[in-house]
Amino acid sequence: MDFLEEPRKLSRERLKEIAWEVGTMYPIPATYDYIALFMIHPRRGHVHWHIRKECVEAMTSKQDEPIQNASLIVRVYDVTDIIFDGFNAHMFFDLGISGLSGNYYFGLNQPARNYVAEIGFRRKDGHFHCLARSNTVFFDRDRPSGNYRTDGLFVGSLLTRVFPVENIFDAPIYERINRELAGVEHKEALSIAVVFLGINPETGIDSPLGSFVKEFSEKFGSFGLNAHLFISPVDEANNRVHKSLIKRVQTFSKIVCGQIIAAHEKKPFHVIHCHDWYSSAVGITARKKLNLPMVLSVHSTEQERTQGYTLNRLSSSICRREKSGIEGADLVIVPHSSTRQQVINLYGAPPEKVVVIPDVLAKEPLCDSTDPFQMKRLFGLNQDAPMVLFAGEISHAAGADLLVDALPTVCRNHRTAQFVFAGNGPLKGELETRAWHAGIGQRCRFLGDVSRETFKTLLMASDFVVIPARTWQDENLAQAAISCGRPVLTTRQAGVNCVVHGVNGLITFDNPGSIVWGIQELLFNPLKGSMLSVVAKKKANETPSLESIVAQHYMYYELILKGIRGIKDA
Known part of the structure; x- marks a missing residue:
């Protein structure tokens, strides 16, 4: 048997044959008696066991009373904080089983305990004869995991596709890939010719769209694909000012098309993928000469770029080229449903030919990764001490006076x-004076109105945000804090619905005593774990990851090739 066969070449039948051969050559030893206990999760356990017939016969011969009518059971003991001698367990329960070899899943009502399992016979009088005992296993507390990583490993059916993934919250996308590409196999990795002809600085390789296409092409390596990016020739790009837009496109297209054909002769491509109208001419020509499928990404239509104004001669020419590219493509990819409707309605593309896959362009994050210690130093604060932020109008309705009234007690308890x-x-001047009279002025900063950048810095430097309002408040501040991993202390009267008590913040009443309690609770940071979880999930879900975008493109490449192979076979 050849164990070095490539996984992609293994059929289901061949895998069964290999499994049978391995099992025959290396059988599981069954020469001893055992029972093993495992924790599946805090409220679910698993036992498996094997008892030899000789063991049962030996036990039977030593018993004064026959055990023919006894029941074979697994007994699970709670042995937390004791040295177990077989009789001193806190409690136990029995699992009815039917064979000397087998396994059993069972539920538990009390996690955070130590358990031991035994297998044996229980007589009608309740006497229990043990045959084997398991190891002691601690069933952990029923709580969220402290692991907030979002990366994982995708394993396709029959192990034909195995690759790391950065965002496990993209699981539905990978599950769809697994379904759509069932039975699709390749002897070699797909090779994609990616065409992006930047015709001006706004659409060049250094533009946001160009950076996306570049990163997009590089990411294909994670899926075992080879992507070759073709861009505008450097010499021609430097002379672009001396030619009209359409002539530049024609010149670039002719040069890049020749490059693709030359590269294809050395190592064949499977798909040509062009981005926007100025790259489509390359794809149309190469498609005809190389007999390859073509994919066209229309990141925006000329109608969208002109915002609905009357088209001039140049825009009309671009629209004709856009339509020609869409008609010549085997698949059209657009970033939005509105763009899809325009491609279908304006250019007559068949709906089944146009699919939506979002673009992932760089955005300015609300919360950057600046060191919070450095931020506190900027405001003359103790960098090692916790900081609480109030942001908004310093007024009676916003509850700023309630916060100041609560601070003397908080400051006495937390130094x-x-x-x-x-x-x-x-109330700004009055509350600042009251803080100094109360002897806590040195621990308070009244900054007045601040810029957006300063607010972002303060938010990242803070440990949590307080919204002690007496009346309804807008949720923008709370949402910004939560998205940056900062808990929010608010009141019931504020009506901030995005705050979930005990998960991403605490909810109190609009009086100083209740606010004192909330601040002191959060100063001990009891929500750190849950906030890390909230931020991890939000970060993973708020925008599509580049990896998920590339995965969807990969799926459509395979589906196009699958359709072409089907036509050829027919």
Whole structure:
């Protein structure tokens, strides 16, 4: 048997043959008696066992009473904090089984305990004869995992596709790939010719769209694909100002088309993928000469770029080229459903030929990765002490006075906490004076109105945000804090619905005593674990990952090739 066969060449029948051969050559030893206990999760366990007939016969011969009518069971003991001697367990329960070899899944009502399992016979009088005992296993507390990584491993059916993934929340996409590409196999990795002809600085390789296409092409390596990116020739790109737009496109297309044909002769491509109208002429020509399928990504239509204004001569020419590219492509990919409708309605593309896959363009993050210690130093704060942020109008309705009334008690109980008030309002001067009279002025900062950049810095430097309002408040501040992993302390009266008590913040009442309790609870940071989970999930879900975008393209490449092979076979 050849164990070095490539996984892609293994059929289902061949895998069964290999499994049978391995089992025959290396059988599981069954020469001893055992029972093993495992934790599946805190409230579910698993046991498996094997008892030889000789063991049962030996036990039977030693018993004064016959055990023919006894029941074979697995007994699970709670042995937390004791040295178990077989009789001193806190409690036990029995699992009815039917064979000397087997396994059993069972539920538990009490996690965070140590358990031991035994297998044996229980007589009618309740006496239990043990045949084998398991190891002691601790069933962990029923709580969220402390692992907030979002990466994982995708394993397709029959192990034909195995690759790492960065975002496990993209699982539905990979499950669809697994379904759609069932039975699709290749002797070699797919090779894609990616064409992106930047005709001006706004659409060049250094533009946001160009950067996306470049990263998009590089990412294909994660899926075992080879992508070759073809861009505007350097010499021609440097002279672009001396030619009209359409002539530049024609010149670039002729040069790049020759490059693709030459590269194809050395190592054949399977698919040509062009981006936007100015790259489509390359794909149409190469498609005809090389007899390859063509995919066209229309990131925006000329109608969208001109915002519906009357088309001039240049725009009309671009529209004709756009239509020609769409008609010549085997598949058209657009980033939005609105773009899809335009491609279908304006250019007459068949709906089944146009699919939506979002673009992932770089966005400015609300929360950057600046060191919070450095941020606190910028405001003259103790970098090792926790910081609490109030942001908004310093008024009676916003509850700023309730917060200041609560601070003397908080500061007596917590000697290092410091408080920042960002914003202006009718009570600013009065509350600042009250803070100094209460002896806590050195631990408070009243900054007045701040810029957006300063607010972002304060938010990242804070440990949590307080919204102690007496009346309804907008949720923008709370949402910004939660998205940056900062818990929010608010009141029931504020009506901030995005705050879930005990998950991403605490909800109190609009009085100083209740606010004192909430601040002191959060100063001990009881929500750190759950906030890390919230941020991980939000970050994973708020925008499509580049990896998921590439995965969807990979799926459509395979489906196009599958359709072409089907036509050839027919």
